[in-house]
Amino acid sequence: MYRYDDIDATLVRERTAQFREQVGARLxxxxxxxxxKPLRLQNGVYLQLHAYMLRVAIPYxxxxxxxxxxxxHVARTYDKGYGHFTTRQNIQYNWPSLVDVPDILDELAEVDMHAIQTSGNCIRNTTTDPFAGAAADEVVDPRPWCELIRQWSTFHPEFSFLPRKxxxxxxxxxxxxxxxxVHDIGLQLVRNGEGEVGFAVFAGGGQGRTPMVAPEISSFVAQxxxxxxLTAILRVYNLAGRRDNLYKARIKILVNDLGADEFTGQVEGEFARLKGGALTLPQEEIDRVKAFFTDPPADDRPxxxxxxxAFSRWRLWNVKPHKVPGRAIVVISLKPYGGTAGDASAEQMxxxxxxxxxxSLGEVRVTKEQNLVxxxxxxxxLAELYAALEAAGLATANAGLASDxxxxxxxxxxxLANARSIPISQAISRAIEESGLEEAAGELTIKISGCINACGHHHVANIGLLGxxxxGEEFYQLTLGGIADGEAAIGKIVGKGLDPDHAVRAVITVIRAYLDARTxxxxxxxxxxxxxxxPFKEAIYA
Amino acid sequence: MKVITANRLADGRVVYRCKNGGWTETLTKAEQFTDDAGADAALAEAAFDHLTVVGPYLIDVEEQKPSGQKIVRERIRETGPSAGSLHTGLVEV
Structure with a gap:
């Protein structure tokens, strides 16, 4: 893992002290x-329905x-004993007092953590594969690149007031x-014909009220x-992105309005000016950061x-292949049947x-599916670990299945929400368990958002629900056919919104219809x- | 009927404005307005409480419970999350 140097630590300490003064000035x-308000948002503090919410960054x-x-400790001391892991690999606390936030940030700084750039129109926490550095199918470990992007983007003066996040x-x-x-920028580490590692670059993807899949704008950018x-992309966006309309300010709108070719041309023009200049990454710096991310040793014990x-089922769904012989990746589901997705108590943490x-060599990951790894x-x-997880209520064997x-x-x-999403997710989870269809259906994604901002990623779910x-009444709009990973796709709306009971039944109906029809x-x-x-529509609205 | 609600500055908790200009966490203790003019005047006064609360606004109430188009939102604000790790059992979906 990357360890903060003096620059990182000083920066976080100074920011925390500054925010303490700002809170004092507000009070x-x-x-x-x-x-x-803009100052607290820049420090991850939102005001929600019942209380302030603090979003803490978990870099990649x-x-x-x-x-x-x-x-x-923060959950236990300053909140109500739990935290909520988010779809952006961060954690949110739902009940902190504003007067306590400076103390919380001081405590987080002790372990190189903070809430910087978890809100506001800046470059947010970079996300990546939760199996990075471990996955058997990995071409190149993305974590050093995420760390380099973190260092480059933190408090970047040119990109702190973008048109949107x-x-x-x-x-x-x-x-x-x-x-x-479905990100503003997506980077895929690839090897070119000469075997050199670089990046395929995608730009202009996103969800929200105008979901779009990002076009590829470069097939290979050297390390x-x-x-x-990245600067070239951000610079084009910063200058040409719309600031007159909140709902049209994301880069996806710009890329779509200009067309991918014109946008790419502008980026390439800016890149030509920047290439070979001060932003060129020295190989020794790349190597220095890479040195923090080493492979675990092989384990030759039987x-x-x-x-x-129960273990066999958990082994089948929650354990993934590792690139190092004798090791495995374990997904800890935070989706007990009928539970609240992504919530973990202080004791469970x-x-x-x-x-x-x-x-696991002292390392944990957070997934965009709101699980831990x-x-x-x-x-x-594995067997000893499974027994310990089971004792803590953390051995639900459903990673990647419908109830995940x-x-x-x-x-x-x-x-911002228009409708509730937790109760309907709980009801669907219970209905899936009772249906007994889950294992037969296999990997299948269900995602739920309480408003069109789509924090629940419903657009890219196989079965999506939008509240x-x-x-004054809650309805749920079903979408089908979305894909988050790989060949991303936006789901299509099936028909008119459904009341909550009907929406729960509809999900089970869709799963049954799939099982009946699939080869x-x-x-x-x-x-x-x-x-x-x-066939799905007929079954849902019959 | 209308009531003024806001979030408390120090901890963000939901509060309602009382007749004496103070704030309470209990909706039934809040001042209720039968006329729009009185409600608007009190809301204008509440805006001066910026060292105590954030974002005061008016909500509809009937029989001392939130009502109107924002009923679900305001009932959740009044009684806490209807589901989740702090389930209060407000409304079953």
């Missing part, structure tokens, strides 16, 4: 709310055991577990040129199998931190492509 009346979803223990995702695997197609190329069927130290577990330890539902906080917490408000090994989207929407 004493030196700052009005209008003056204070990587946590040490010590950091996770600190997050547990800006999100970059990086994948080092062709499987793309980072959803690069040394990454920051120059695998120990747990005798239970402590347990995972302990297990990370015991079994132990990336480097020895096959020989992604869900935003919705109207139960969020000021809408109709004259062997056909995924949900493949079946949908083959038979079309009508």
């Amino acid at each position: 004493s009346g030196e700052l009005t709310e209008d003056q204070f 979803g990587v946590l040490s055991a010590a950091q996770l223990r600190k997050l547990a 800006f999100k970059i995702a990086v994948t080092g695997s062709p499987a793309d577990r980072a959803a690069i197609g 040394r040129d990454l920051l120059a190329y 695998a120990v199998l747990h005798p239970s069927a 402590d347990v995972v931190a302990d297990l990370a130290e015991q079994f 132990l990336p480097h577990v020895a096959e020989a330890d 539902i992604v869900c935003c906080p919705g109207l139960d917490y969020c000021n 809408v408000d109709k004259k 062997e090994d056909e995924s949900f989207v493949q079946t949908l492509s083959r038979i079309g929407f009508e």
Whole structure:
């Protein structure tokens, strides 16, 4: 893992001290709310329905055991005993008092954590494959590149007041577990014909009210040129992106309005001016950062199998292949049946931190599916780990299955939401469990958003639900056919909104219709492509 | 009927404005307005409480409970999340 140097540590300490002064100024009346709001947002503090919400950055979803223990401590000391892991690999606390936030930030700084750039129209936390540095199918480890982007983008003076927020995702695997197609910039590490490593660059993807899949604007950018190329994209966007309309200010609108070719031409023009200049990454700096991210040692102890069927199911769905012999990647589901997606209690966080130290070289990951990952577990330890997870209520064997539902906080917490998303996700989760269809259906994504901002990523779900408000009543609009990873696709609306009970039944109906229609090994989207929407629509609205 | 609500500055908790100009966490203790003019005048006064609260606004109430188009949102604000890790059992979906 990357370790903060003096520059990082000083920067965070100074920022925390500055925010303490700003909070004091607001409480004493030196700052009005209008003056204070952008300052608190720049420090990850939102005002939600019931309380302030603090969003803490987890750079590219990587946590040490010590950091996770600190997050547990914050949950226990300053919140109500739990935290909520988000679809952007961060954590949110739903109940902190404003007066406590400076103390929380001081505590986080002790473990190299902060809330910088978790809000505002700046470059947000860069996200990546939660299996980075461990996945068997990985071409190149994306974490050093995420770290270089973090260092470059932190407090970047030119890009601190962009037309809108800006999100970059990086994948080092062709499987793309980072959803690069629906980010402002998506980077895929690739090798060119000469075997050199570089980046395929995608720009102008996103979700929200105008979902779009990013076009590829460069098939190969050399490693040394990454920051120059990113700067060129940001510079074109910063100058030409719309600032007159909040809903048309994201880069996707600019790319769409200009057309991918014209946008690419402008980027290439700016890149030509920047290339070879001060933004060129020295090889020694690339190597210095890469040195923080080493492979775990192989483990040649024989695998120990747990005798239970429950272990076998968990092993099948929650354990993924590792690139190092004798090791495995373990997904810890934060989706117990009927539970709240992404919530973890302070006690559970402590347990995972302990297990990370015991079994995963002290490292934990957060996924955009709102789960946790132990990336480097020895096959020989899987049975012992499973038993410990089971004892902590963390052994739900549903990673990637239908009940592994992604869900935003919705109207139960969020000021922007139009409808609740947590209760309907819980009801769907219970219905899936009761249906007994889950394992037969296999990998299938369900994602729920409480408003069109799409924090629940419903656009890119196989089965998506969008909560809408109709004259004080909650309805849910179903979309089918979305894909987040790999060949990203935006789901299409099936028909008119459904009341909550009907929406829950509809999800089960869709899964049944899929199982009835699919041929062997056909995924949900493949079946949908083959038979079309009508059979599903007829079943839902029958 | 209308009531003025806001979030408390120090901790963000939901509060309602009382007759004496103070703030309470209990909706039933809030001042209720039967006429728009009175509600608007009180809301203008509440804006001066910027050291105590953030973003005061008017909500509809009936029989001392939130009502109107924002009923779900305001009931959740009044009684807490309807689901999640702090489930209060407000409304079943």
